Amino acid sequence: MNLFAMKASYPLDDLTLQEMNTLISKSEYPAHVDLYEVMQFARLQDATCNGFLVLAYDEDVDQLIGAVNAYDLFGMNAFEWSMVVHPDYRNIGIEEVLIEGLKHGLNERESTGEMAAIVSVANYTALLEEQGYEYNSSKYQMAAKPVKLMDETIKVIPFEQAHLPQLQQIFTEGFGDLPEETAEMAALMEDEETSQLWMVLRDEAVVGTFTTAVVADDVWLTSVATKEQFRNQGIALSMLNWVKNYTCEKNFSSIAVEVESDNPAAVQLYKKSGFNITTQIDYFVVK
Numbered sequence: 001m002n003l004f005a006m007k008a009s010y011p012l013d014d015l016t017l018q019e020m021n022t023l024i025s026k027s028e029y030p031a032h033v034d035l036y037e038v039m040q041f042a043r044l045q046d047a048t049c050n051g052f053l054v055l056a057y058d059e060d061v062d063q064l065i066g067a068v069n070a071y072d073l074f075g076m077n078a079f080e081w082s083m084v085v086h087p088d089y090r091n092i093g094i095e096e097v098l099i100e101g102l103k104h105g106l107n108e109r110e111s112t113g114e115m116a117a118i119v120s121v122a123n124y125t126a127l128l129e130e131q132g133y134e135y136n137s138s139k140y141q142m143a144a145k146p147v148k149l150m151d152e153t154i155k156v157i158p159f160e161q162a163h164l165p166q167l168q169q170i171f172t173e174g175f176g177d178l179p180e181e182t183a184e185m186a187a188l189m190e191d192e193e194t195s196q197l198w199m200v201l202r203d204e205a206v207v208g209t210f211t212t213a214v215v216a217d218d219v220w221l222t223s224v225a226t227k228e229q230f231r232n233q234g235i236a237l238s239m240l241n242w243v244k245n246y247t248c249e250k251n252f253s254s255i256a257v258e259v260e261s262d263n264p265a266a267v268q269l270y271k272k273s274g275f276n277i278t279t280q281i282d283y284f285v286v287k
Contacts, residue, residue: 001089002059005097007105009052010071011045016055019064020044028087029121033279037141037256038082038119040071042216048193050075052109054101056085056094065089068098070105070114075188078113079106083124095124099131120280133284138261142275146248146255151241153234154207159186159197166199166206166227174225197223200239207235212243217253219243224257240273 008016024035036042043049050072058065066089070081081102085094106114116133118124125135159167164186171177177185189197189211200208208226212219221243226235247255257275259266267277 003094003097004057004059005101006055006057007052007101008055010043010049011047012053016064017044019055020053020067023064023067023086024084026086027084029119033119033121034141034143035084035119038117038279038281039067039069039084040082040215042218043071044069050077051079052105054098054105056098056101058089066094066098068102070102074185075192077109077111078115079109079111080115080117082117082119083122095127096131114286116284117281118284120282125282125284128284132287134287136283136285138280138282139258140261140267140277141256141258141279141281142267142270143254143256143278144244144270144273144275146252147244147274148248149241149245151238151245153202154238154242155201155204156198156239156242156246157201159189159199159209161186163199163206167197167209170206170209170225170227171223173228175223200226200235200242202230202235208239210239210243212246214252219247219252219255221255221257236269237273240270244273 012020020041024039024041027035029035043051052070054068055064056066057063066085068081068083070079072079083095083098115136116128118128120138164183167186168179168182171182172179186197189195195211195213197211198209199206200210206227207230210224211222213222224236224239243255257270259270261280
């Protein structure tokens with residue numbers, strides 16, 4: 001085998017995109033694993049997204065045999081990355097070559113941080129530990145279909161700067177974020193063309209928040225939180241109903257969300273709203 005490795009920045013050209021499509025389609029992961037989503041396939045031609053790939057080819061047969069995709073999800077130059085290797089080429093050193101190329105790419109971009117997002121069935125734990133990573137956490141990817149629903153118990157409006165103190169309170173209560181971190185996130189969201197930060201009101205009082213991000217024909221739901229004093233009153237379920245109705249009206253294909261595997265209450269909430277677990281992602285960080 002004559003191995004050749006290279007880096008490519010977003011957006012990918014059509015030929016390389018087709019090679020990625022072929023590689024993922026031949027991955028031989030279980031049917032319930034959406035490797036296209038794990039590998040962020042829909043972002044690969046997005047010129048507005050800060051991302052790059054490390055590509056490994058077998059030049060003897062002119063075939064892409066492995067890839068790492070590193071993407072800056074929040075515009076803070078901190079990269080999340082995922083990896084896929086053709087089943088005929090696994091465990092012969094391709095993974096190590098890809099990770100070495102990844103490290104070089106991160107150094108070139110003066111990255112502020114990185115996290116590996118690996119499908120649990122890939123069994124890369126030992127490999128990543130050898131490469132200086134340690135297990136951090138796991139998440140379930142869950143998905144639901146848009147449905148036309150009428151839920152008038154809440155009102156949902158786009159975030160405005162006047163909402164910032166309320167948003168900071170919710171993020172401190174729900175996620176432990178510092179006020180300045182929330183302000184920075186809100187400012188970044190204002191520049192995102194495909195993402196929207198929403199505020200949830202009941203009787204004109206702010207009771208919660210969530211964020212939507214459009215990826216191809218799908219909507220990703222993130223940062224779902226209810227103000228502490230309004231929890232356990234059905235507001236979170238109403239938010240999910242609103243999103244299902246909104247995505248139905250906008251003709252999106254599906255709604256997706258990531259949930260911490262050690263948060264059974266959240267998992268149960270999404271299941272109650274019609275979401276099903278599609279994939280488990282294990283996250284690793286540098287030791």
